[in-house]
Amino acid sequence: MAAFERLSQISGQLTGSKSAREKLLVKSPDDIVVTACLRTAFTKGGKGGFKDTAAADLMAGALRGVIERSGIDPALVEDVCVGEVLAPGGGATEMRAAALVAGLPESTAVRTLNRQCSSGLQACVDVANQIKTGMIEVGIGAGVESMSLQYGPNAVTEFSELLESHPEAANCKVPMGVLSEEMAKSRSIARAGQDAFAASSYQKALHAQETGLFDEEIMPLTVKFEDPKSGETRDITVSKDDGVRPGITAESLGKIKAAFAEGGSIHAGNASQISDGAAAVLLMKRSTAEKLSQPILGKYVTASVAGVKPLLMGIGPWKAIPKVFEQTGLTKDDVDIFEINEAFASQCLWCANELGIPLEKINPKGGAIAFGHPLGCTGARQVSTLLYELRRRGEKIGVTSMCVGTGMGMAAVWVAE
Amino acid sequence: MASMLEFRTPGFNPYAVKYSPYYDSRIAVASAANYGIVGNGRLFCLALGPQGIQIEKTFDTNDAQYDLAWSEINENQLLVACGDGSVKLYDIKVNEFPVMNFHEHKRETFSVAWSPVTKDTFASSSWDGTIKIWSPARKEALRTLPVGNCTYSTSYCPSNPNIVSAVSTDSHLRIFDLRTPVNAQYHLTTKIPVHQPPPFPLPPGVAPPAMPAEILTHDWNKYRDTIIATGGVDRVIRTFDIRNPSAGPASLIMGHEYAVRRLAWSPHAADILLSASYDMTVRLWTDGSTMATDHAYPVRPGVQLGLMNRHTEFVTGVDWCLFGVGGWVATVGWDERLLLWDANQMLRGKTY
Numbered sequence: 001m002a003a004f005e006r007l008s009q010i011s012g013q014l015t016g017s018k019s020a021r022e023k024l025l026v027k028s029p030d031d032i033v034v035t036a037c038l039r040t041a042f043t044k045g046g047k048g049g050f051k052d053t054a055a056a057d058l059m060a061g062a063l064r065g066v067i068e069r070s071g072i073d074p075a076l077v078e079d080v081c082v083g084e085v086l087a088p089g090g091g092a093t094e095m096r097a098a099a100l101v102a103g104l105p106e107s108t109a110v111r112t113l114n115r116q117c118s119s120g121l122q123a124c125v126d127v128a129n130q131i132k133t134g135m136i137e138v139g140i141g142a143g144v145e146s147m148s149l150q151y152g153p154n155a156v157t158e159f160s161e162l163l164e165s166h167p168e169a170a171n172c173k174v175p176m177g178v179l180s181e182e183m184a185k186s187r188s189i190a191r192a193g194q195d196a197f198a199a200s201s202y203q204k205a206l207h208a209q210e211t212g213l214f215d216e217e218i219m220p221l222t223v224k225f226e227d228p229k230s231g232e233t234r235d236i237t238v239s240k241d242d243g244v245r246p247g248i249t250a251e252s253l254g255k256i257k258a259a260f261a262e263g264g265s266i267h268a269g270n271a272s273q274i275s276d277g278a279a280a281v282l283l284m285k286r287s288t289a290e291k292l293s294q295p296i297l298g299k300y301v302t303a304s305v306a307g308v309k310p311l312l313m314g315i316g317p318w319k320a321i322p323k324v325f326e327q328t329g330l331t332k333d334d335v336d337i338f339e340i341n342e343a344f345a346s347q348c349l350w351c352a353n354e355l356g357i358p359l360e361k362i363n364p365k366g367g368a369i370a371f372g373h374p375l376g377c378t379g380a381r382q383v384s385t386l387l388y389e390l391r392r393r394g395e396k397i398g399v400t401s402m403c404v405g406t407g408m409g410m411a412a413v414w415v416a417e
Numbered sequence: 418m419a420s421m422l423e424f425r426t427p428g429f430n431p432y433a434v435k436y437s438p439y440y441d442s443r444i445a446v447a448s449a450a451n452y453g454i455v456g457n458g459r460l461f462c463l464a465l466g467p468q469g470i471q472i473e474k475t476f477d478t479n480d481a482q483y484d485l486a487w488s489e490i491n492e493n494q495l496l497v498a499c500g501d502g503s504v505k506l507y508d509i510k511v512n513e514f515p516v517m518n519f520h521e522h523k524r525e526t527f528s529v530a531w532s533p534v535t536k537d538t539f540a541s542s543s544w545d546g547t548i549k550i551w552s553p554a555r556k557e558a559l560r561t562l563p564v565g566n567c568t569y570s571t572s573y574c575p576s577n578p579n580i581v582s583a584v585s586t587d588s589h590l591r592i593f594d595l596r597t598p599v600n601a602q603y604h605l606t607t608k609i610p611v612h613q614p615p616p617f618p619l620p621p622g623v624a625p626p627a628m629p630a631e632i633l634t635h636d637w638n639k640y641r642d643t644i645i646a647t648g649g650v651d652r653v654i655r656t657f658d659i660r661n662p663s664a665g666p667a668s669l670i671m672g673h674e675y676a677v678r679r680l681a682w683s684p685h686a687a688d689i690l691l692s693a694s695y696d697m698t699v700r701l702w703t704d705g706s707t708m709a710t711d712h713a714y715p716v717r718p719g720v721q722l723g724l725m726n727r728h729t730e731f732v733t734g735v736d737w738c739l740f741g742v743g744g745w746v747a748t749v750g751w752d753e754r755l756l757l758w759d760a761n762q763m764l765r766g767k768t769y
Contacts, residue, residue, distance in 0.1 A: 016650055
């Protein structure tokens with residue numbers, strides 16, 4: 001092994017500089033690869049198909065899906081990390097239970113984490129890093145949120161006097177809509193542009209749904225559903241994002257009244273939807289995947305995290321994406337698809353414009369505006385959305401990124417195979 | 418053709434050569450069997466005498482040897498950087514085994530450098546992405562500086578014992594100042610993207626590649642202690658003034674046809690440097706710093722003063738003799754040869 005690596009090092013020095021992109025495309029045995037990834041459908045908070053389904057039940061479904069799809073021996077999975085934002089106690093107890101329900105043995109450890117809207121990505125990154133350092137060999141990064149059951153004022157405790165006394169610290173609890181409205185105003189992001197961006201998210205998602213582009217990533221899940229009219233409970237199988245709907249145009253969105261400020265620009269139609277859903281990603285080294293004959297969908301390269309002003313949390317990707325570019329040597333032209341979470345059309349559009357990313361490279365199957373943003377799930381969801389689309393197009397390099405509440409951004413680089 | 422002295426290292430492909438800082442007649446070569454890919458290493462300690470170059474002592478290692486550095490405090494001692502990640506301190510008066518073995522690097526050690534000012538520490542860099550600072554009297558490293566990617570070369574500032582530099586795979590030149598507090602950067606104070614084009618127009622005809630490329634070697638200028646030259650896979654030698662890290666290269670020196678494997682500033686003149694390359698040549702350059710400035714183009718193009726092409730394989734090591742009339746250099750290559758020759762002859766129009 002060592003001899004081969006020395007030889008390829010010298011031959012690399014001879015053949016000359018490879019571009020950062022070419023370097024990423026080299027397959028090495030130490031790569032952290034994805035051998036299965038999927039998500040549940042996303043459904044509308046409070047009324048969609050998962051409105052009566054607990055987050056743990058969604059997660060159990062997604063974990064079971066990953067095991068079934070990959071065909072991996074569940075006993076080989078050493079750790080599971082679930083991103084979850086709203087659950088009391090981080091959902092740690094329920095997620096351990098969910099893993100057992102999903103068929104993972106007691107020997108598989110489980111934890112949850114919360115980095116707000118990037119929790120699902122952070123979970124994947126943490127598991128990848130655990131594998132990189134040799135702590136574990138096989139792990140699952142995941143994310144889940146039941147906004148139907150757990151979204152509400154209880155998610156943040158009262159700020160202490162100390163926190164309130166510090167102006168920047170106090171800004172951490174300004175509600176999302178309010179601060180995004182402020183940001184749209186201070187960064188002069190016009191409503192028309194936001195509505196056009198949002199409408200295109202709906203149109204792309206609708207087209208993707210109609211042409212079956214979500215079929216690979218979505219795992220249908222059968223759950224109990226209480227009919228709000230008759231009050232009777234029945235089993236339904238949810239296999240489609242129900243937030244996606246036809247007939248949405250920039251003009252139709254233009255008629256909606258702004259939600260957070262008189263004369264403002266942000267409303268339900270150009271902000272992410274409140275949704276329920278779960279996603280999971282099975283990770284291991286390439287050498288392990290080859291040994292276990294696991295199918296390799298793509299690899300995780302690296303990730304960045306960056307802080308920004310709490311009131312400008314929406315600009316997070318603008319800071320995190322260049323950082324991950326610096327780490328990898330990539331430029332925006334090397335990237336085939338950007339999955340940037342659409343928390344609000346305003347911030348996503350602003351980041352794209354500032355970074356000079358052409359809109360056709362961003363969220364080609366639509367985003368959170370069209371099908372929802374179950375907070376802890378989104379980061380893990382993006383992996384499936386990205387990898388399957390890159391593979392379908394025969395493209396290679398993708399970036400997932402999102403802004404993070406309280407003023408942060410995360411970005412990660414993935415390569416499809 | 419000017420004459421040169423030759424020594425053969427049969428069965429071993431040299432990776433580095435260094436003159437003793439104490440004697441003009443002592444020289445050492447670090448080498449590896451099978452081009453350093455698999456097999457043993459051998460350290461040749463050589464003496465120059467009336468009979469030519471003679472072996473004074475050899476030391477064999479189980480893995481390849483990629484670099485060496487003479488001790489600055491003991492004229493009989495020297496360090497080798499080994500493929501198994503170890504750094505070994507040998508004493509010419511002690512047979513066979515190292516007097517100290519420093520083994521913390523997890524991958525190949527690619528370079529060693531002895532502190533030229535305080536003389537009480539040395540640095541090593543490795544494929545494991547770290548630089549380690551050692552005391553010759555302790556088995557454990559004093560400090561570990563993370564670089565994060567294969568670090569081909571590390572060096573001390575010739576005038577300040579606290580400043581250490583490194584170049585690596587990621588196309589960056591890093592400067593560490595050990596006086597700074599250990600913050601998140603672990604003493605990293607400057608990080609220069611070597612490939613980045615300067616923010617000024619370049620002289621006509623000078624068009625270096627702008628893509629990131631592995632940096633394989635670097636050296637501090639012996640007269641201007643803020644100037645560092647780098648060389649690597651993109652075949653370009655660049656000099657940087659570390660006082661102004663964002664200004665890009667001060668000089669661009671182009672001509673090698675393959676990667677630049679090793680370079681060394683002259684100990685005798687502030688603008689002269691020597692480079693060894695996979696193109697099997699050794700070239701003598703001025704970095705242009707003594708020539709008239711063209712204010713339209715602040716980046717100076719280097720000028721080739723001579724070319725030595727007597728090696729028949731990759732040239733991997735160069736060093737200047739500190740003594741004598743001031744032009745003698747040693748070069749080694751994978752052709753299993755050490756050549757000693759007078760670079761001053763090139764300035765007089767002679768060829769090798």
